[in-house]
Amino acid sequence: MASLKELKDRISSVKSTQKITKAKQMVAAAKLRKAQAAAEAARPYAERLETVMSSLASGVSISKDTPKLLAGTGKNQKHLMVVATSDRGLCGAFNANIVKEARIKADALKAEGKDVEFYLVGKKGKPVINRVYPGSIRHHFDTSDIKNPHYDDAKEIAEDLVARMEKGDFDIAWLFYSKFKSALVQEPQTQQIIPVPVDENADTGSTVAVEYEPDEEEILSELLPRNLSIQLFRALLENGASEQGASMTAMDNATRNAGDLIEKLTIVYNRSRQAAITTELVEIISGAEAL
């Protein structure tokens, strides 16, 4: 059995761990509120853009002049996985879940004989992906200086992606992030971002003749990059909220576990203290009796 001193040290170490997890939990709770508000505030724009996009896209016939973002490169060989993770740990299985989602998709594509490469946003996905698919990371977009994701950050990523597609680095891009449902539930998402998936059954909606200024194609070519930025921006915000939610839940569990551990250790400590006292007493009494 461990000595009294060891037990005492153990208890104080668990206590300080608990302090850390408790603090992290409270920080996450405070940040969550802000991140959630930001994610929710961005939804109207994304939703409206989506309706506009689908009504525009379904109206345009695909020709060789159609922007690549909509029509694709015409091939289906090189796939780029855009994996958005967080920059910090202490958030439970949040990053692991996103990476797992990406790995499932990547393995499925590889089984079909496609080329798979990665484009990482945030640094937590890097070690795992580097280990499982060595040498397939094309680029790592550093977000560690970004406290609250801004639209301009998403735009930067989008522009980079478009430039890479123009160069012919990939044919199809997938986006992986975690959708925020609640503090307890975050769902990893797989989404095709390039080319824009056109819903064949989309409600073409208004049969009313809409006037386009300048013309349909020009609007489309301006809207497509914007749509990409928005999808990325939404992913960043959803990820931000999810990270804080996951972190809060994970830290709450950790704090509770630490509490249980402290309780158990304290009982063991008290028992061995009593045992020590009893042994000492027995020694003294038997010593006195022997005289």
Next chain:
Amino acid sequence: MALNFELVTPEKLLRSEEVHMVVVPGTEGDFGVLERHAPVMSTIRDGAIQIFATPGATPETIRVEGGFAEVNDKGLTILAEKIVDEG
């Protein structure tokens, strides 16, 4: 009757209100939108949106950078990329 006007940026829904008229800086020229305007989709250039709450009122101006305006039977929706703060 009034025009249902919405101004949205990627960060948030900025305005959602009933106004009399909005003047939109379209790429090919400004255009005013009153209620029951014909459906239009237009890109917008950097410039100021003028919002007239009532006929003849002094317009409220909001500077936007890049974006997109859609008029349909429900009203006018402006998806602005950026709002430039006045002052």
